[in-house]
Amino acid sequence: MATPTSITINRSTLVKPAKRTWSGRMSLSEWDMIGAITHVPTVYFYKSTSSTSHPNLLDHLKDSLARTLVTFYPLAGRLEPVGGGRFDLDCNGLGVRFIEAEARTTSLDELGGDEDLSSCTDFQPLIPEVDYTRPFGEWPLLLVQVTKFRCGGIGLGFNISHAVVDGLSALHFFNEWARVARGKGIGMVPFLDRKVLRAGQPAVSRHPRFDPAEFQRPPVLLPEAGCSNNKGNKPHYETKVAKLKMTKTKVQMLKDMANETTFDHRPYSTYETLTAHIWRCACKARKLKPEQLTSVGVCVDSRRRMNPPLPNAYFGNAVLDIKAVSRSADLITKPLGYAAGKIRRAVEKADGEFLTSAIDYLKNQPDLTEFQDFHDGEEEDDDEGPFFGMPNLGVISWLRLPLLGLDFGFGKEVYMGSTHEFDGDTMLLQSQDGDGSIVLAICLRVDHMEAFKRCFYDDIIV
Template identity: 30%
Template sequence: MATKTSMVYNVTRQAAELVPPAGPTPFEYKELSDIDTLRFHVWVIQFYKKEEGDNAVGSIFRRRDPAKVIKEAVAKALVWYYPLAGRLLEISGRKLVVDCNREGILFVEADADVTLEDFGVPPLPPFPCLEQLISNVPGSTAILGTPLILIQVTRLKCGGFILSVRLNHAMSDAGGLVQFMHAVAELARGADSPSVLPVWDRHLLNARDPPRITCDHPEYDGIPDTTRTINPRDDIVHNSFFFGPTEIAALKRFIPPHQKASTFEILTACLWRCRTISLQLDPEETVRIMCMVNSRNIFNPPLPSGYYGNAIAYSGASSSAGKISKNPIGYALDLIKKTKAKVTQEFMMSLADLMVIKGRPRFNETFVVSDITRAGFDELDYGWGPPVYGGNVIPGTYRISVYVPLKNWKGEKGIFVPICLPRKAMKIFVKELNELLRDLPEHRIASSRSSPSIFSYL
């Protein structure tokens, strides 16, 4: 079997086609909210096994083409989610509006001469030949006037398949995308309608009248990234780390007695510290981290359960490299906790006001962490059972790490974290992380490089 790093395979694609809603939908214009300003695309990829066994749940689908099943379900789902079949326009003040014109989403069918096991057990990023699994359809990558979603289904020679999705982030966040894909999954399994109906209500996150900035938002101050040690032309390497219950328990030993911390908070604090040390920065250099915080449940009342617009906030923390590196982990942990606690209902309304007042600026370039372990990408079942891997794809950037839920080859549930760093820094990062876990059996940290056994013993 070919290894992940050397595997080369052929993908035969059919031409991309537009899939419109399967039934009549309104022709209208719908304004996005004032925080629907993320003008870039995000990618999600899911790997599915062939359904096996006559008595398996969903076995009636085993002889069906997954591309056909999913395409038909997408068309049905777009009847409810018809704005996703439209195109974005820009009006005064850089405000975004969707033209609900029924043009449809892009859909690509493909076949690959490779098996699911060739990607590792379980499959983990960085995935070989990723550009063949997520089509770059010419003319489709602009934010305005192009399809809002691209879906590719790649059939594998073992009977499994890969489902990849590219989303225009201005339309939805991870929670909104999962909601739409969950509707597709339900319809693919034979449901007559989605169990959760979509709610537009983007006015709930519009600026107030008059707009007024009542909170600090340094994340949008236009401060350039000062971490000049990382050069995009450096020898950047991509590694992936698995944190199961044993590893998380080991990291929680560093929570100070007077503090309480979530798994996300202590994991982020540890990774931020290891990353800062690995870059060998000047002690006085400022390092920053940005946490993506889901605000859906901080509103009173909460946003409607069917709301599928952006409801995330970018909230950042900063410190000198020396303080992050030399202080106990509790120092970084305190900064992480404070930056999450900043995200309140007032913070979100102030953010919407800022977007209107300052012309919808982009957030500062810095290190961003996002937790999608509870988003539900790992639970989407189109009739072949849940995926063996489901999560974001970050194409080789040292600026973003997304926490993805994963079962390792032993069946342990945990958190999978991709990290990109210059090669020299990665060696130091691994050493520092291993030091935090030094009391674990076999002195282990998790790394995708040791696939199919995802543990690397260092």
């Protein structure tokens, strides 16, 4: 496969809302100010059409973006620190960074090599870069890069602030922008008032029932005999990304394995089963000690779990990272249903009372910095995060998100991809073949990847 390294940036501008919008400070919720506060990258690829080759393509995309930002004006603002690891959203209309680029030596076919685009694992040059060396308040909340390929196809790369939106809200915006670009109006107006999550309001309880252990750092790797676990002496390990496809039949076989030993009130879901399988395969591939504690982080959407539920068009962060913890030996030696049950019990804790209490717990903290993740690609320990790096991992599910079918007027994408940089960073996606299969995109240390692949496929017992 080819890597689009020969990228020429032709122009970079700021796209502002087409009309004057509300300006002022918007309080953010606790869900906005914990976890990842940097940006989330995605890229969409489109085959050559008369529309992608149209000389006014870039102007049309910028114009439709400006009109969409009138409704989604928070994305044109900037974050403003207010102390204690907290920040407001300054709706100042400074705009979205829009980058025009060309891949002079690469076509879409070359990018996928002899296979399709799913074989490419390095989309980084096609995704706009955020300059994290700049002051916090200068980061654009959304960056867009339109890359024209030699074949006439294009790549639309996005980098959107996770401190402002989660995956569902980001896709809400992208789909509405696509509607506007096709000449239609906004289909679903975003609900922008974050006070439904008590943003900017004091805690209701000074002593919430929430267990602070939920926000503690995950297990650390036990040291080898005679070796220190001091981070200052921690070696750097090269990582790689793999994309592993599991057919619909194999997924069902795996679910049958998990449900052989369940005593729960309902069968384990696809997500619970696949996450359990990934967790135990990672333990095997990493050759963790039997007594090693390991955690898997899962994202829980609180929209329907809050009491009352959040509005359908809530625009912001509504996800909370929950972790399941187990000994490596238990995951490996016990039936798959054991790991799936661990994941289910972790997720089921997150009911309305749990989430409300968690918000109060965070409101009572003098500083939220310790609950935040900042990965900019420059830090020494950038291969680790709250759920990343040995002995832990995070499994994000995009199985139910409306990722596909993003049509800006030149047809639906031929492929959608993302980037993965950290050991243990994994994502579940529906295959774009439309055959019910699932794709796992996973980043692991190079010395663990082949063993993981073998476990991933060979450990499915008929």
